[in-house]
Amino acid sequence: MMGRREGEQGQFFYSFHLDKVVPPDHLVRQIDGLLDLDWVHKELAPYYSHTGRPSIDPVLMIRMLLIGYIFAIRSERRICAEIQVNLAYRWFCKLGVEDRIPDHSVFCRARNERFRESDALRRIFEGVVAMCIGAGLVGGEAFSIDASLIKADVNKTKRIPGDQPFSWPKAEEASHAVREYLVALDAARGQEDHGGDDGSGEGGRRRKPPKEVSLTDPQATWVARPGLDPFLAYDANYLIDNKAGVIIDAAGSRANRAVEIAVTQTMVERVERRFDLRPRTLAGDTAYGAVRLLKWLVDRNIAPHVPVWDKSARPDGTFSRADFVFDQGRNIYVCPGGAELTSTGNIDQGHIVYYRASKNDCSRCSLKPKCTTATVRKITRDLNEDVRDRVRALANTEAFEQSRRERKKVEMRFAHMKRILRLDRFRLRGLSGVRDEVLLTATAQNLRRLAKLLCRVPPSRATICPA
Template identity: 45%
Template sequence: MMGFQAAPAQLFYDFSLDEHVPADHLLRRIDNHLDLDSVRVQLKPYYSSTGRPSIDPELMMRMLIIGYSMGIRSERRLCEEVHLNLAYRLFCRLGLDGKVPDHSSFSKNRHGRFRQSDILRHLFEMVVERCLTQGLVGAEGFAVDASLIAADANKQRSVSGAEWNAQEAKYNAGRSVKNIAPHIPVFDKSNRTDGTFSRADFVWDGETDRYICPAGKELVQFRRTYATPRSGITSEGTRLYRASKKDCDACDLKQRCCPNAVARKVPRDLNEDARDVARAIAGTPDYECSRHRRKKVEMLFAHLKRILRMARLRLRGPCGARDEFLLAATAQNLRRLAKLRPPRLPTAAMAV
C-alpha cells in the first residue's frame, strides 16, 4: 500500500539538537579543538563600552569557520545555511531558535573590526599552536609551496607597466624568502644528445662574467663597446655568451662543439645562479624526502581549490586576499586536527 506522509499536528515537540547531530560529525570534531575565549579578549578594545550589544564575535568566527570548512563562499548563503542546518546551529551555539545575523551586518563587522584587530591571524596561530600540542607539527623546520589562485581583480584598475618597479618587486620577493633552500625541480634543456658538448661542459666564471670552453677559450657577451649600451637579454630571458670565430676556426674540438656554426654560443638564463643552487640540492637525500612530501601538500592545495572552492578569491585587494588565505589555512588545519585527532568517546559509550 502506498504510504502517505501527513503533516504532524503536534502543538509541542520534544527535540534536542544535540541528539540529532551525529557524534562523529566533522563540526563536532572541529569544535573539540576550538577555544575561542581569547578572541573575545583580543577584540574587546575594538568595541564601544556603551550602546546596543553587537553581534557576538565568537558567533561570527564560528560562522566563518563553517564557511571555509564546508566550501560556502558567499556570506549571504552562509547566513541562510546556518539558519537552516541543524549541525551548523549546534556548532554556532544558536540552539533551535537563535537568531542568525543579517548578511550585511556580518560583512560589515568582518571587514571592519576583524581586520583592524588582526584577529584572523590570531585565530590561525592559535590553531597552529593546537597542532603543535597535539603532536601534528614537529617545529623542526618548515617548507613553502605555491599554487596559483585567481584574484577577483579589476583589470581596468591594474598598475600600468610604467609604474611597475621590477627591482622593488624583486627586492620584496627576496626579502620574504630568507635563507630558504629551494627544493624545486630544474627544467634543463641544455643537455645535447647528438654527441656535441652540452652547456655543462663549459665552466662558468661568475667573477669575470664568462664561460670557459673545453679548449680553454673564453665565451663572453660583448667583444666590443657599443655607443648605446645593450642589455644583452634575449626574448627568452637569457644572455648569450659567444666564442670568437678566430678561436673556433683554429680549434681541434670544433666538430664536437659547433660543427654547423661559425662559433659556439651558450645561452645562460637570467636566474641561472638561483637555478644552480636548486640543481645542487636536487641530488641530496633531503630533496628525495621533500619530493615525496610535496605530493601531500599538493593534495591539500587541490582540495582547497576544488572541494573548498578557493580556485578564485572572493574578497578584493591585498587585505581581502590575506583574510581569505588565513581563514582557508585555519579551516584546513582544523579539518586535519579533526581527522587525525578525533575526540575520545566516553568510556561507557566505548563499552557499548
Template identity: 30%
Template sequence: MRGADTFTESLFTMRRLEDFVPADHPLRPIRAMVNEALLKMDHLFAGMYEADIKGGRPSIAPEKLLRAMLLQIFFSVRSERQLMEQTQYNLLYRWFIGLSMDDAVWVPTVFTKNRERLIAHDTIIELFNHIVETADRKGWLSGEHFSVDGTLIQAWASHRSFVRKDGGDDDAGGNTTGGTTFKGQTRSNDTHASRTDGDARLYRKGKTASELRYMGHTLSDNRHGLIANAMVTTADGYAEREAAKVMIHAACEAADEDTISITLGADKGYDAEEFVNACEGMGVIPHVAQNKSNRRSAVSDTIAASEGYVLSQRKRKLIEQGFGWAKTVGGIRQVMVRGIKRVDQLFVLTMTAYNLTRMRSLGQIRPQAL
C-alpha cells in the same frame, strides 16, 4: 497496520540543540579546537570594539561570525545569503555557530558588514596562527621540514572589466551593444587594469589561458601535510619564489633553538640561483627539484643525492592536497570577493578550515601510531 499520514506539532520541546548532534559527529572535535582558539583571542575581540563608545545595538559576536564563516567553507555554501537561509532551519548549523533554536538569524548584509571588521583587524590570521599552535602542541608538526608551492586563484572579474588605464577605447570590433572584442589587440598589466578589481592581474601559467588572477601560496609541514603558513599575492612570474622566501623566513624565526637544520622542498619552478642562494643564506637546505632541461640546476648534486632530498620530494606532494581541498570544497578556485586584502583573508581562512579537517582525522589516530 498502515500508519496514518498525520502531523502533530508540540507547543514546547524539552530537548536541547546538543541532543540533536550525534556524539561522534565530525564537527564536534573541530568545534572544540575552534572554541579553544577563540578563547585565546578574547583580547583581540575586545580591542576591535573599544572605539564603539556611542553604544547602540550589539554587533554580531565575532566568535559566532568566525564559526559561521568556517561553516560556510566546510559545507561549500556559495554565499552569505544561502548561509543565513540554511542556518534558519539547520539545527547542526545553529549548534556549531552558537545560536539557540529561538535566536534570530542575521540579515546577510549585516553579516557581510561585520565580516569586514574581522578582515580589517586581521582576525582570521590570528585564528590561523592559534590553530597552527594547537597542532604544534599536539606534536603534529615537525617544525623542521617544509614544502612550498603556489596556485592560481581566479579573480571575481571578467575580461570586459580589463580596460585601458588611460581611458582609451579597446573596442576594435565596432560593437555598439556594450560588448568588447579584443581580437588583434595587445593587452598587458602595464597598460590595462580591471575596473571591478584593480588588484587582479592578467596572468597565465603553463598551458592555461590568460585570466584575471591572484596567486595563493602555502608552506606545509612535511610530517602530516598541515599548512604552516599561507598568503596571497598578485600574480606574476616572481611571486612564488618571493612568497616562499617570506614564509620560510617566518618559519626559521619560529623554529626551536635546538633545530639542527630546516629543509624546504619545492618543484622545478623554484630552481633558480637567486632563490637557492637566499635559502642557503637563511640556513635552509633547498630540497628543490632539479631542472636540467637545457640548463644547469642551481641545486648541487650533493644535496640532490642525499636521503633527505628524496624524502622531501616525496613529501612535498602533500601540499597539493590542500590546494585540491581548497578549490573543490572551499570554493577558492574562483573567489567571490574583490581586493587582495579580502582574497588573502579568505584564502587563509580556507586553509584554516583545511587544517581543522586534517587535525580532526589525526586526533582519531592513536598517539603511538603518529
C-alpha cells in the same frame, strides 16, 4: 495494514535540548572541542565603540564563517540560510533554536574593518597551527612550498591594456577593490620616487606595466599560458610541514613568480618568528629555483630541495653553458675546443657576469658551427653560481628524492581546496579579500585534518574529542 498520520493539533509544550540532537561523531562537535576563541572579545574590543547599539558578537561571525569554509558553503547569504535550518550548525555557533540569525550584510563591515585591522583571521589560523604543533603533527624538519592559481571573481571581458591610460573613478565612487588598487598604486609610486623597487606591494620589482588590467578587480593578474584560455587570477600560497601535511602558513598574493619568491621568504620568517620553527629542508618546484631564493635559503642553513631555474640550454643543439668548464681559481671558462673565455668585467642586473672568447680563437676554431653563429661566443654566469652548483648536487641525494615525494602533500591540499571546499574561484575581490579567503580556507583544512587525526571515533562507541 497501512498506517496514516492524521492531522492533529500540535503540542503546547516541547522538551527539546539542542545538544542532544547533534551526534557525538559529527564534525562540528569534534572541531568545537578543538577551537579556542576565548581571546577574541578582548583583542577586538579596541575596534568597537564603547557607546551605541551592541554589535553582532564577533565570535558568532567567526564561527559562522568557519562553518561556511569547512562545509564549502560559498556564499555568506547561503551560510545564514543553512544555519537557519541546520541544527548542528546552530549548535556550533552557540545559537538556540529560537535565536535570530544575523543578516548576511553584517559580515562585510566586520571583515573590511575590524577583522583586517586586528588581523583576527591570521590569529585564528596560527592558533590552529599551534594546536597541531602541540598535538605532535608538525615535525619542523622538512617543509614544502607551492602556489596555485585561483580565478578572480571578475568578468574578463571588462579589462583594458596595462599600458593604456585610464581615468579611474574617485575614491568615494569606486568599489572597495578599486580603492585598494589605487592606494597600492600611490604607495608604489612613492617608493619609486624614494628609490624603492616594489610595484606589487609584495617585494616584486615591476619593470613594465601589466599586459591587461581588470576594471572590476585591478589587482588580479592576467594569466596567459600555452594550452589555457587566458584568465584573471590570484595565487594561493601554502607552506606545509611534510610530516602530516599541516599547513603552517598561508597567504594570498598576486600571481607573479617574483611575488611567489618574496612570499616564500615572508612565510618562512613568520613561521620561525611565531613558532620558533626553522626547517632543515624546503622542497618546491622549478618556480622556486631562482638564485635569489636559493642563496637566501642557503644563508639560513636551509637545504633547498628545488630544481634550479636554468635556461642556459640551447634548443638549436649548439653548445650550452654546461659544455664549458669553469676554472674558479683563474675565473675563466674553457670551451670544448680548449679556448679560454675571460670576464668582460660587466655586471648586468647586479648579479650577471659576462665571459667572452677572443675573436682569433673563435675564427679559427673547427667547432664554431656547433658553438655560435655570432663573431665570438659569450657566456653569462651568476655571481652566486656556486650556490646553484651546490643545489644541483643535492638533486642526486636520497633526501632530495624523499622531499620530492613528500611535496605531493601540498599539491593534495590544493586539490582538496578546489574539489572539496570548492575554492576554484575567489568570491571576494581585491588583494585583502583574497588573503582573507586563503587564510579561512587553510584554517578549515587544518581543523578538518586535526579532527580527523585526533578525534577518530572507535567502532564500538562514539566519544567526544576532548578540548
